[in-house]
Amino acid sequence: MREPVPLPKAYRLLNHGPTVLVSSQHDGRSNVMAAAWAMPLDFDPPKLAVVIDKSTFTRRLLEASGHFALSVPCRAVADITFTVGSVSGRDEDKLQARHIATFAGTTTAAPLIEGCVGWLECRVIAQPGVQQAHDLFLGEVLAAWADSRVFRDGRWHFDGAPDELRTLHHVAGGAFYSPSDLLLARLRPATP
């Protein structure tokens, strides 16, 4: 069910604005946090941007290793998403203490989170100015994966798939909306 996403379509995993899980690994320690502030930055090679606060342990590992991964969570893992967004890796080994299953990526050592529906393995594109001033990290996507039940042919297909595979879009305080009701827009004609 987990299948590679062709790199030129990797941006589509984030195009509709889901909350993501950011993970990183360095020197035998790994961590994961939630981030609602992430977006695509370029198509091919695919790049993305994500905001990672200075106080986070994930950031320390990311800066030390130069790599990170995003996992795109769905309703089935909403509790994991909320939990890793609420506790700090400085205080506990979240992955172990909260029983969060992971699997290995192919291009980075950052752990990918089981039960999610999309994954992006990234290397940090160094931009010390915005990293320091705005906690903004840019990454190049080296590999991408998705659950083919909801992402195939280069795009999301939530209709007809199990409800709990829909992505999470954080509103406030652990409340998430999910995508529904696909709408096909039309061109508005110009005045003749």
Add this chain to the structure above:
Amino acid sequence: MREPVPLPKAYRLLNHGPTVLVSSQHDGRSNVMAAAWAMPLDFDPPKLAVVIDKSTFTRRLLEASGHFALSVPCRAVADITFTVGSVSGRDEDKLQARHIATFAGTTTAAPLIEGCVGWLECRVIAQPGVQQAHDLFLGEVLAAWADSRVFRDGRWHFDGAPDELRTLHHVAGGAFYSPSDLLLARLRPATP
């Protein structure tokens, strides 16, 4: 129905990942484009990030004026959203040719788009490095507004509101999902 959003809650307008309309004005000319790649960057003072391609007329006006606005469209204006994302202001005056109604902001000259459900007036935070290399623009939010039928008490409330006021989340090729089915996540207990 259009009410001011307190600045420390302005990030919530973008937190769930909607597609936005970017508008700008300079020297009597104005334009608007669609952008799926936008996100919050900070809480207070509120800041945001948005990707704006070099080829766009909106960017030319934004760079000349140092200001821009985001409007957060909903299903009622899906056709406008798709249209301003498909035609270029270099080729036509979109606002006039496509009969797009606007209203004036309070802190910038960039036009705000009628029929949307949220609005953010911004000044550009100069970051020439990422602007040039990655088409990435940072902005400080100077004023924010929302339709109180769907955004009040500092957050979105789509449940119970008219369907066409739900925001748009671009999947591919003019197809948009909208938020639905609010889910309240719980903390996953740590191992005792």
